[in-house]
């Protein structure tokens with residue numbers, strides 16, 4: 102490895118940004134240093150750490166449904182990569198990954214196109230000594246006809262904001278023209294379930310404006326379509342049952358065993374030929390790795406384009422390539438299934454690499470196997486409730502939780518992410534600013 106090895110991290114989400122921040126703080130080169138700045142302890146040598154992301158800002162992905170519904174203020178939650186990189190001693194490039202050449206150890210970034218369609222920056226190449234892929238995942242339309250054309254996705258901030266803008270317009274129309282608004286969501290996983298509850302919450306708040314004269318809450322006809330026999334199949338059955346009952350109390354129609362064969366202008370077509378009529382359609386089913394990793398990289402990929410990695414998160418085909426988070430597929434020893442694509446796995450993998458990558462880069466010390474600590478799983482039904490189970494550790498392992506305790510535990514996941522990026526004091530100030538803003542601003546996005 103050269104004097105200052107080049108570590109290139111592609112994807113600044115839960116995994117990539119956590120890794121870049123920790124590596125930068127403890128191991129980063131003099132990037133952006135200016136005299137007088139506090140220098141974190143650096144007793145392990147240094148490296149040139151660069152993060153690439155296609156977006157200029159980071160948003161914690163598990164909150165995207167709240168941005169889509171307009172119940173959280175996106176401007177307060179997003180983080181600027183440029184500013185964060187400068188404060189944490191790593192470099193940042195905006196750009197979408199277009200290819201990886203493992204022989205030359207370089208990645209290609211796609212040209213940057215402005216909102217007016219003008220090419221701002223041409224294709225670029227970045228060289229690396231160590232590549233970490235952390236580009237995440239997106240919903241999978243499984244090639245279902247019409248989905249790309251007629252459905253909204255909420256896999257990125259841009260998509261969530263676009264859905265919210267369209268939703269606000271449709272709600273306005275339904276009030277002015279005294280119409281029903283029919284929303285149909287495909288996918289009874291955490292994303293679809295949490296979005297359904299959040300939409301109800303937004304309309305409960307909207308209803309209170311004008312003393313309920315608009316009857317906006319009653320105008321919503323919300324349908325959740327799931328091909329399996331129950332919602333939240335990745336969760337234990339009692340979490341699924343409690344969540345289904347809560348959604349039904351909110352007026353959400355649950356359609357189990359509903360196999361969507363096409364998305365059409367008027368709604369979703371099911372395998373039995375019937376139509377679920379909808380004015381707004383959301384696709385939140387399936388998982389496929391993000392990005393454009395092709396077979397030409399020589400890296401083994403799964404059917405859903407995830408990079409296959411060994412226990413130490415390295416590609417078996419190339420020790421200089423690591424992958425983590427949703428875009429990686431790791432099947433732990435003794436298990437027959439890969440780890441699930443969750444923020445919990447992504448975060449733990451990032452912290453594991455942050456701890457062990459420096460020794461591998463500087464001294465060739467092997468990265469020890471990653472061991473996942475299952476801390477449980479929670480699903481949040483907005484302000485109404487939350488359900489989940491505690492993890493496989495400790496006295497209360499596997500315990501079913503709900504109500505305020507589950508809601509606070511779910512909220513804590515985000516605060517923990519923020520503390521990892523900004524530290525405790527900074528996170529506290531951000532939380533306080535949020536609370537103050539909620540006192541003086543509308544609780545939902547109105548324009």
Ligand SMILES: Cc1cc2nc3c(=O)[nH]c(=O)nc-3n(C[C@H](O)[C@H](O)[C@H](O)COP(=O)(O)OP(=O)(O)OC[C@H]3O[C@@H](n4cnc5c(N)ncnc54)[C@H](O)[C@@H]3O)c2cc1C
Pocket residue numbers: 111112113114115116117153154155156159161162163164165166196197198199235236237238255256291292295391392393425426427428442443444445446447479480481
């Ligand atoms: C609505 C919703 C709710 C969820 N709720 C939960 C929950 O409650 N608990 C939980 O554990 N998990 C939850 N998840 C799943 C969780 O968000 C993901 O598992 C987690 O974000 C994965 O982290 P990651 O770093 O692998 O990917 P991400 O956090 O998605 O980050 C990927 C990054 O890569 C960037 N990127 C993508 N493609 C490219 C490219 N070609 N070039 C450059 N950059 C690229 C993206 O801009 C993004 O910044 C939820 C997901 C959604 C959508």
